[in-house]
Amino acid sequence: xxxxxxxxxxxxxxxxxxxxxxxxxxxxxxxxxxxxxxxxxxxxxxxxxxxxxxxxxxxxxxxxxxxxxxxxxxxxxxxxxxxxxxxxxxxxxxxxxxxxxxxxxxxxxxxxxxxxxxxxxxxxxxxxxxxxxxxxxxxxxxxxxxxxxxxxxxxxxxxxxxxxxxxxxxxxxxxxxxxxxxxxxxxxxxxxxxxxxxxxxxxxxxxxxxxxxxxxxxxxxxxxxxxxxxxxxxxxxxxxxxxxxxxxxxxxxxxxxxxxxxxxxxxxxxxxxxxxxxxxxxxxxxxxxxxxxxxxxxxxxxxxxxxx
Amino acid sequence: xxxxxxxxxxxxxxxxxxxxxxxxxxxxxxxxxxxxxxxxxxxxxxxxxxxxxxxxxxxxxxxxxxxxxxxxxxxxxxxxxxxxxxxxxxxxxxxxxxxxxxxxxxxxxxxxxxxxxxxxxxxxxxxxxxxxxxxxxxxxxxxxxxxxxxxxxxxxxxxxxxxxxxxxxxxxxxxxxxxxxxxxxxxxxxxxxxxxxxxxxxxxxxxxxxxxxxxxxxxxxxxxxxxxxxxxxxxxxxxxxxxxxxxxxxxxxxxx
Numbered sequence: 001x002x003x004x005x006x007x008x009x010x011x012x013x014x015x016x017x018x019x020x021x022x023x024x025x026x027x028x029x030x031x032x033x034x035x036x037x038x039x040x041x042x043x044x045x046x047x048x049x050x051x052x053x054x055x056x057x058x059x060x061x062x063x064x065x066x067x068x069x070x071x072x073x074x075x076x077x078x079x080x081x082x083x084x085x086x087x088x089x090x091x092x093x094x095x096x097x098x099x100x101x102x103x104x105x106x107x108x109x110x111x112x113x114x115x116x117x118x119x120x121x122x123x124x125x126x127x128x129x130x131x132x133x134x135x136x137x138x139x140x141x142x143x144x145x146x147x148x149x150x151x152x153x154x155x156x157x158x159x160x161x162x163x164x165x166x167x168x169x170x171x172x173x174x175x176x177x178x179x180x181x182x183x184x185x186x187x188x189x190x191x192x193x194x195x196x197x198x199x200x201x202x203x204x205x206x207x208x209x210x211x212x213x214x215x216x217x218x219x220x221x222x223x224x225x226x227x228x229x230x231x232x233x234x235x236x237x238x239x240x241x242x243x244x245x246x247x248x249x250x251x252x253x254x255x256x257x258x259x260x261x262x263x264x265x266x267x268x269x270x271x272x273x274x275x276x277x278x279x280x281x282x283x284x285x286x287x288x289x290x291x292x293x294x295x296x297x298x299x300x301x302x303x304x305x306x307x308x
Numbered sequence: 309x310x311x312x313x314x315x316x317x318x319x320x321x322x323x324x325x326x327x328x329x330x331x332x333x334x335x336x337x338x339x340x341x342x343x344x345x346x347x348x349x350x351x352x353x354x355x356x357x358x359x360x361x362x363x364x365x366x367x368x369x370x371x372x373x374x375x376x377x378x379x380x381x382x383x384x385x386x387x388x389x390x391x392x393x394x395x396x397x398x399x400x401x402x403x404x405x406x407x408x409x410x411x412x413x414x415x416x417x418x419x420x421x422x423x424x425x426x427x428x429x430x431x432x433x434x435x436x437x438x439x440x441x442x443x444x445x446x447x448x449x450x451x452x453x454x455x456x457x458x459x460x461x462x463x464x465x466x467x468x469x470x471x472x473x474x475x476x477x478x479x480x481x482x483x484x485x486x487x488x489x490x491x492x493x494x495x496x497x498x499x500x501x502x503x504x505x506x507x508x509x510x511x512x513x514x515x516x517x518x519x520x521x522x523x524x525x526x527x528x529x530x531x532x533x534x535x536x537x538x539x540x541x542x543x544x545x546x547x548x549x550x551x552x553x554x555x556x557x558x559x560x561x562x563x564x
Contacts (some may be wrong), residue, residue, distance in 0.1 A: 051563075051564070054395075054398065054399035055398050055399065056395055056398050056399060056563065056564040057563045058563060075401070076401040076403060077401060078401070079399060079400060079401030080400060080401045082399070082400075082401075084399045086399065087392070087395075089392075090388075090392025090393045090394075090395050090396055091393060092319065092323070092386060092391060092393055093391060095319065095322065095323060099319075102318065103315050103318055103319050104315070104396060104400075106311060106314050107312050107397060107400070107402075108311065108400055109311040148396065158399075
């Protein structure tokens with residue numbers, strides 16, 4: 001559960017391409033001031049979601065609000081408060097980096113020609129200002145896309161896999177730039193990735209998508225709580241044991257895996273209280289282990305469960 | 309929309325395509341005048357080195373600018389679906405209709421620039437290099453130009469619309485040729501047999517701007533009479549309106 005004022009809220013948002021459901025009744029909420037990591041495998045619906053918010057694709061059904069806007073004209077007005085990179089950055093190949101940004105600066109009615117060089121400087125492209133877009137490397141194109149997204153001081157950034165094509169140093173640089181923007185200018189950032197570790201040190205909230213469905217929305221704090229240590233218990237009567245867990249230990253934060261293994265997440269109590277419970281109730285204790293759950297493992301479990 | 313138009317002007321006039329197209333048109337018409345002048349100068353007996361012949365020749369090829377309007381339209385569209393530049397504009401909250409209409413407006417201005425440069429160069433070099441046959445032929449050329457302008461605008465609106473309908477540059481060019489050139493050609497041919505087709509062909513833009521008949525010492529074009537002039541204008545305006553509607557419907561439905 002994510003609390004606070006929401007910049008984006010979707011309600012049953014659905015997008016269908018022929019028979020294929022790209023988004024399936026998605027309810028997502030992006031809090032103001034957050035860095036929201038939208039995580040999902042390729043084809044999970046991340047890009048479609050962002051495209052709908054930006055008006056590039058029409059939803060088949062459902063609704064969404066962007067700030068308080070809930071209809072076309074108001075969405076369009078509020079989109080002017082956004083900056084975005086969706087898929088590969090789109091620029092005119094025969095124009096230079098500076099000319100491309102100048103073109104969009106004029107289009108967006110942003111005063112001051114110096115904004116172009118400022119943004120190029122900000123993303124580390126000052127030396128490539130006169131380079132034609134077609135001659136740029138993938139990483140440079142990605143940086144130029146980010147410069148465009150930042151043009152006009154947006155309040156919300158929607159970034160679709162923005163560190164694609166960047167070298168390790170570039171990834172660190174862009175990540176710290178985004179964190180700085182979020183911290184100092186309170187820019188809300190919605191960033192999609194299919195690699196959770198890319199977002200691990202940055203996101204304050206997460207939304208997990210799988211096959212067009214939201215499988216979980218969770219704050220980074222709560223996710224880290226869940227991802228620490230956990231207990232894995234195997235007993236002869238899992239159903240009775242879980243009922244006892246709830247009744248005797250008032251525990252609800254557990255999961256029963258398909259093979260009957262019980263996984264107790266969060267901050268489990270002393271191990272002895274779980275073994276004692278089984279022994280006292282005459283339930284055979286087959287295994288009890290304390291384990292570490294990493295974010296990637298958590299995500300993998302989550303997607304596997306969703307796909308079952 | 310004003311900002312979008314400004315940015316498009318910036319793009320169009322900061323890239324080479326419009327200058328290249330204008331330069332190519334100017335070179336061709338200058339070459340034509342120079343060729344006539346050279347023939348008269350070096351052969352001594354060449355009766356066609358006159359403004360009458362030069363200007364009437366250009367007036368007889370008004371379907372060429374119609375085809376060039378498609379080239380100009382392509383420059384304006386700049387294959388933006390492929391380059392995904394339109395995505396940035398839509399993501400910024402510009403409406404698809406604004407984008408389409410701005411493209412048409414910028415296209416008209418860019419084409420006007422090309423036309424003014426080319427025709428000024430042609431008329432100027434004609435007066436410099438050819439024997440002056442009188443102002444009537446200049447006036448006739450200017451009148452023909454004025455009559456055909458709506459048709460050229462329709463040609464441009466058509467290529468921009470067809471780009472959004474087909475989603476690719478090559479497909480839009482092929483469909484433009486089919487709609488603007490091939491269909492009128494076939495209808496004109498059928499018009500030799502069927503009266504209905506003949507009447508229909510007289511309203512189709514390509515047939516209209518390329519229709520010439522000889523009457524004594526003068527060439528008679530579709531726009532030579534007052535009624536014909538108005539018909540040319542009306543057909544161009546109707547064509548423009550139809551293609552704009554097509555373009556707006558196509559771009560509204562487009563997902564990027």
